[in-house]
Amino acid sequence: MKAPKFSYVRAQSVEHAVKLLAEHGDDARILAGGQSLMPALNMRLSRPKLLIDINRLEHLAGAKFDGKNVRIGALTRHADVMLSHMVAKYAPLISMAIPHVGHVAVRNRGTFGGSVALADPAAEMPACLLALGGTIVLQSVRGIREVAAEDYFHGLYDTARQPDELLLEAVIAPEPADMRAAFHELARRHGDFAMAGVAARAKVESGKLTHVRLVYFGSEVKPTLAKTAMAATEGKLWNGATRDAVAAALAHDLDPMDNLMGEPATKLQWQRVLTKRALDQISGEATAA
Ligand SMILES: Cc1cc2nc3c(=O)[nH]c(=O)nc-3n(C[C@H](O)[C@H](O)[C@H](O)COP(=O)(O)OP(=O)(O)OC[C@H]3O[C@@H](n4cnc5c(N)ncnc54)[C@H](O)[C@@H]3O)c2cc1C
Known part of the structure; x- marks a missing residue:
């Protein structure tokens, strides 16, 4: 057509x-x-x-560190996010996730701002922004306003952005040196939209998980901060009891969509498996360090 x-x-x-x-x-x-x-x-x-x-508005492209925060301009192509040393250094979760966004041709044209404006439920960048506690900057004729990622994603392709607002950039505080990140997703083929995925961050202090952030995408109508699961891990050793507690808690946090990709119960199980992989990785790297 x-x-x-x-x-x-x-x-x-x-x-x-x-x-x-x-x-x-x-x-x-x-x-x-x-x-x-x-x-x-x-x-x-x-x-x-x-x-x-907006493709000629070149000042909206590029990722930079302004001395306080990382700022990723709306027009920054996924391929440039992927190559950015600034992003890798200060927001490594995004660097882990970006190779999962589509294929090379899509990443060469697609933009960070387009992904956050659209808020596809299976998109990686919205989930990372929420996991990192980032802020979205919007401009209209009424002025500029900032919306925390936690208040920005409302529902299926539904965000706090009004139809008359242009997304200018995303602002992210630099990752503390002792914060660890893991990103895992399930897709039929690499580069396809995710069927389930988790963007995870945590510290490991004296073997215990702290400051845990778990954001799920792919199975929900929007990127979802799993507050019950986060509470179930906070201050806990990553052992069998904590794994069981997180698996149980996810049933409270997540309400997967029923669609051609799978049934809600199947998707919940995928998210549990991905959570284990992510927190195994974070705990394992901390032990090895
Ligand atoms: C084959 C294929 C596979 C893909 N796989 C993935 C994937 O695995 N993961 C993933 O996340 N994405 C995937 N995508 C989507 C891709 O990442 C898009 O680039 C992205 O979702 C939108 O970015 P864009 O710059 O292309 O936006 P556009 O297509 O130009 O715009 C998308 C929407 O956002 C609005 N918009 C764009 N920029 C702004 C702005 N600055 N302010 C306000 N509104 C704005 C537009 O009006 C439009 O409604 C895939 C796309 C294709 C074609």
Whole structure:
């Protein structure tokens, strides 16, 4: 199928883009890498009247450390996130996850901001941002506002971003040196969207897990912070009793979707297996260090 008719404007500046968003609201879509938007148009799942191309807004591209935080511009291509030493040093969870995002061609065009704006439930970057406690910066004609990742992801493709807001960047505090990260996902083939996945962070202090963050994606309608499971691990040795407690707690935290990928009970079991892998890795690396 071909896309329905639409008008096209190349934004000259952020101000130009947000002015157009304000004028056209839900009839307009930002065009970033086009890796999700163009297939949606071609399949007529989306029928915007106007596309606002932000690809010439080069200052929205790139990851940098501003002395306090890592800032990943909305237009940073997944491939550039993957190559960024800054991201690897200060937000290693993202570097672990990014090779799982699609294939080379998708990563060459797709953007960090596009992924966070779209909030596909199986996407890796939203889950990492939530696990890292990041902040999303949005601009409209009303001004700039910051939304914590915990308040940003509302539901299936549903976020705190309003139709007239442009996502500018994500801000992430640098990872403390003693924080460990693990990222595991299950997909039919490498690069396919995840059927289940976990982005995990924790410290290991005197053999005990602390500061645990567990975020699940792929099986839920949105990236999900598993607060009951996190509480079940906090201050505990990673042993059989804690594994059982986390496995039980996940049933409270997760409510997997029933779809062609599998039944909810199957997905819950996948998430339990991935959790074990992630926390085995974090505990094992801490013991070996
Ligand atoms: C074959 C294939 C496999 C893929 N596999 C994966 C995968 O495994 N994991 C994964 O996470 N993704 C995957 N993707 C999606 C890919 O990562 C996309 O690049 C990403 O989801 C969207 O980024 P984009 O820059 O292409 O956004 P676009 O497609 O341009 O836009 C997506 C949506 O976000 C909006 N948007 C984009 N940027 C902004 C902004 N700055 N402000 C406000 N709104 C904005 C657009 O209006 C649109 O609604 C895959 C895509 C394909 C085609």
